[in-house]
Amino acid sequence: MYKRNLAIAVLMLAVVVGLTLLVACSSNKPLIAEKSGAQLWGENCVRCHNAPSPPAFNDYQWETIAIHMRVRASLTDEEVQKIVEFLKMAN
Amino acid sequence: MKRWGSTIVLVVLMGVLVGFPVYAQTGSTVEQEVKALKPGLSRFLLRGYAHSGFESYEKENSFVGGSFNPIFLWQQSDRLLFEGELEVALEDGTTTLGLEYANMSYIINKRMIVRVGKFLIPFGIFAERLHPRWINRLPSNPLGFNHGEQVGPAAALGAEIRGGAPLGTAKINYSVYIINGPSLNDGSETPEAAGMLHFDNYEDNNTNKAVGGRFGFLPFSSSALELGVSAQYAKVGNENSRYRDVAARLFALDLSLVKTVPAVRGIVDVKAQYSLTQVDDASYINPDKPETMYTFKNENAAYFIQGTFKPAFVANTFFQKLEFAGRYSAMTLAEGAAWGGQKNQWAVSLNYWLDWRTVVKFSYQYTDAPGAEAEAVEHEEEGTPLGGAFLIHWSFGF
Structure with missing residues (x-):
């Protein structure tokens, strides 16, 4: 259970970082x-x-x-x- | 000629004298009518949503729904708001009436609102923002986010302080609340459910209150991305029982990304939430051998990730109204518990939006219980049915 939760947390973190970079690259910042x-x-x-x-x-x-x-x-x-x-x- | 001139002047004067009061009266009447139509500071608004549909599972199929949720908004002033939502639904041949929420909000200042009553809990984003039928992009809820198989709270009685604030090009929002909190099933009445958390704890089972909150961060000025973290802590055992000091810790992470992507002429929407509940170790009556006790690691998790694409900027008006949605969700309940187990679900949906708040969803979902014994699956009566299912729903916001 612990390993599974850790894997899910790491996966979500990777998705977050990826999406953050995606939005950052295409976002103007007014x-x-x-x-x-x-x-x-x-x-x-x-x-x-x-x-x-x-x-x-x-x-x-x-x-x-x-x-x-x-x-x-x-x-x-x-x-x-x-x-x-x-x-x-x-x- | 002079006589004719005098006559004309006389007629005009009479017209003015007779007509002016008529004109003035008409103007006054219009003014009064407009004033009568203008609402005062107290304002009432009825909104809500409804849905109906057809669901076909492997062993049964039926028309479902026919439910509607009126939302009553009563604005007392610029700072005071009452909001209440009912759910009127058909269940097992009878009409049921449920109170989804009823609370009063007061805007203290630009950054702080206090709310008291029964309210949707900001534990992640699904329960508070995404569950209404016309907002949820799929006809069903993710595993772990349904009544009866719930990992984390959805609504509760209590008090909350919340708000939002700009932070340069970013933005934050927050919520801190105190509520009755969940109650622990100690197995005295239903040994097979011992150790489960019940979130419908409207008459508190102990003197302890749950405290929790959510912090949301929107790093970009477009508000496209929101990341949230939630937590809650409470003692959950009955007051006069051996479980009175058993505590539950709840955590959730959530993500929301909504982005217009010009390259594909559409809007991409990604939502995700991971919820975890941890309950202190305790011994419960063994449902298989009632004269003995047993224990297990009481940890439950549920998560979903959902993606939708709406080609809103293509030229064809039919395709503009289409939406493609997909979701994966999973739920793991305490290993070793009589009620423990695991379920996974895939769901896809093709949606057609008749307008901005009316949608028809054509969906297929497949629910699996890996590791479950065939006999247990065969006799499972509660929760999301296993196997494949077609669901067609019509949801209507008003």
Whole structure:
């Protein structure tokens, strides 16, 4: 069991290092604070599910959903504010 | 001519005098109607998801599901939120109602949120983020992440502090919680399950509370990669029993990578989690010889790695909506225990997205129990059925 766990941990570590290098090689590195709401919407929502369509909800509903997702997905305050502004503008 | 001019001026004046109040009243009415439609600071929103499908295993096949999970969101102010999720499902011919979670969150400041109630535990990423039917890319859960064969907690009663913060071009998120924690089955009622951890411990079996947390690190500004580590510690034995000092240590590692790859005109999504539970050594009633005791190394592990590819940027609109998913999962339960054993599972799925939150999944999975005796496999009634299975599910987020 111990050897098996060690092997799995090493394998996962190798995958992590490999993926880190892959993303590092193809990633521009602007500060998150410099990003637009549209960018943050495209990058963060897809981490769990497809990016939602802006017309799916109205402005007030987006504000409630934003708090829900801020809690659920541990999004930062700055990201949530920008994403909501974008969704309001686009719906 | 002068007379005609005076008449026109008179008519215009009358029009203004008569029309102005009408106009003013109309404007006021519209304003009132708009005001009536504008929600106040207290806002209610009903969201959720539903699913249904058909599953064919080697020895049985049936239409399944017909369940739905309404999520109630009540926003009391910019800082206060209540969220609750029910699960209404059909089980063995009866309709069941379950409380998935119900909790209150308060945003203390930009970096800290406090949450109290029953909440999904951030032990890895599957239970908290990936389990909803319209988010899970396969119709089934990985081995070790199902009710009844669970390695690690999914939901619990307690209190939590959590948040997220930018860190230059990177980002972090964290959670620290205190909950009732799992309870240890001491075998007094079901000797064959002695030593198992039960995570549905909603009325605490002892005065000890479990403490745990998760730390997530997103090294790149694109948020494409997230690495997480989780841990939890608690004494799990019943208060007035010989097992009161038996403790359980839980660990999890998780990974999430979502990346648009222009070369293949699509989105690659990789998710993985490894969960481990370790319970202190203890002696339990031997289910084969009840007058004797036996012991075993009470260590359980489960992991999955899942990959999906969605050709979202090809020209053909039909192919844009397709998604290919594959997953390998495995579960090893305490060697030497009456309930111990090992299972592996391969699962592949072809998904078609009708819109961003509605998907039809056509899946095949094969579950194996290496080392298990044929007789034991034959009589296995609980958990994921062994062998091959076709699953077709329709999941719907709303």
